[in-house]
Amino acid sequence: MGRDSRSHDAAALLEAQGLDELIRSLERRDYEVLGPTVHDSAIDWGPIHAAADLPAGWTATQAPGSYRIERRDDARRFAFAAGPSTLKRYFHEAERSVFSVESNGSPFHVVEKQDAPRRLAFIGVRPCDVAALAILDRVLIHDRFPDPAYRARRESSFIVAANCTEPGGACFCDSMGAGPHAASGFDLALTELDDSTMLVECGSARGEEVLREIPHAPAGKDVRERARAAMAAARKRMGRKLNTEGLAQALYDNFEHPEWEKVAARCLGCGNCTQACPTCFCITFEDASDIDGSRAERRRRWDSCFTLSHSYIHGGSVRQSPKSRHRQWVTHKLSAWESQFGTPGCVGCGRCIVWCPVGIDITETAAAVARQTAPVEARS
Amino acid sequence: MSSERKQRIAIFKFASCDGCQLSLLDAEDELLKVAEAVEIAYFPEASRAMMKGPYDVGLVEGSIITHHDADKIQQVRRQCRLLVTIGACATSGGIQALRNWKDAAEFVRTVYPSPDFVQTLKMSTPIAEHVPVDFELRGCPINKLQLVELLSALIAGRKPNIPTYSVCMECKRRATVCLAVSRGEPCLGPVTMAGCGALCPAYGRPCFGCFGPMDSPNTVALAADFAAKGHSHAEIERLFRSYSAWAWQFRRATEERRQA
């Protein structure tokens, strides 16, 4: 994606008004600009046209199975952890027509869906989600079967990260090496210092170009030090922890651990964890035909290893028991992904914990199965 | 396909409100195509079509609540190559299955001036408790798009795309923010079968389970979680006992609920 890692030294100081300039500069480049906005009792992605659309003074309290938005007593715009939606939905769509076959009489012809990719710019992407995009890129662009639609959308996107100063009660990006500071994978990255100033880092030539159009000042040593201190403080306030040392192997070695039965008894099998996850990429295909037989279509939709149909082969589903489905999920994220793609499939965003209706905690399960010490309790 | 004989469809009604049959008439955009693609051979509610069987497909709405129903469904089964039950009444017994926990005879005495004329069974039961059923369309009422999909699949001889996983999958696809997590509302979505497109949550109303249990629902765990979040046993019972009350997985949620 032409984005690489730059050091703090290339950083600049941006005043809050600079965000308006940033949005205008992206709009001039024909980007649709999206950012965190307050809607539907959550802080979630939505279109933004000015800095005033950002959720200044809002935050969200997150815990296993629980998410509540709240007012803060300051006016910070990025003082909350990852929200319900990931960027996955914009690049790896939830539903998509792959192609259709049409006939007015005969012969029939195949119509492939070809749409010009939307040019999307995101302001305020959390470091875990930046890291998740790199994981998805690995699977959907750099593996044997690249997904052209995903690739086109990714290549025409612009990413403005917002480093995390307020980790949530289920966050463990620090354990996964994905946050709270984004090291690469962005065009620009912001670190909010207070209500009116932020540090900007450039991660790509495109980012540098955009920054040149925005009024900014060189960041002095003191400012860079404040940003570093904010990151260090955030690392200490992660809601969860996961000891990843030897974890992948330990999960493989404990395939029949009693913890799997225990957690499966609580698990609803609803699939929310995988659908909320920024890296779960599973899709299913379905073929449909119109009632008059003049048109057939192949569609794809997000799927989940928690559905019985996910492992359906001739004769039935391979993973019949809730235990086997739950184990598939945890071991794919934390073990098998590693063998498959060379990194864990988890960035520690905590969404599977928060958006699980019954608050099942992957860090707790993994620790119990691998016989590690219990994870830290969520902050209240 | 056009050269082949059209499939003969019959639509039968048992104890129900007609809402599911109306879904077919409500499929305005597709109705003409449906009428052209199949032969509606028996549909007393909507047309004069009263042709004799046998039929290729019988769509059955409603539950069995009388001796007469119980006899008639046997005849219907014999006349239909494929039998498809449509809607919560036919697939689980419907809202009228609430009588299954009460004394139906007493209701009759209270409501009707001449109770002797009313012959009713003690229970409202789904069609599948009486005859083998080939396919179920869920919902109260059914989703007309699912009905058109089912008919299209039957005509083409392909597998219908009718998912059996949870409503949550549909909420997440349409990016509805989870009501259970963001507002603490008791929602049946995690144990309810998809198919409605996650309609209620999209309008801020938790799922009340009208599509009945999904393929592998852990209703006992969900009930335990509701209890842990402070809902009384009576409240939990009310949640599970509505349109799909008599579905065994929903019954089990309150009848065998483990101590939380």
Ligand code: SF4
């Ligand atoms: S597995 Fe859970 S914590 Fe890890 S990336 Fe997915 S949603 Fe986030």
Ligand code: SF4
């Ligand atoms: S964890 Fe499950 S849903 Fe996620 S990518 Fe792996 S198999 Fe697919």
Ligand code: SF4
């Ligand atoms: S872990 Fe939670 S979100 Fe995932 S399937 Fe089980 S109950 Fe649903």
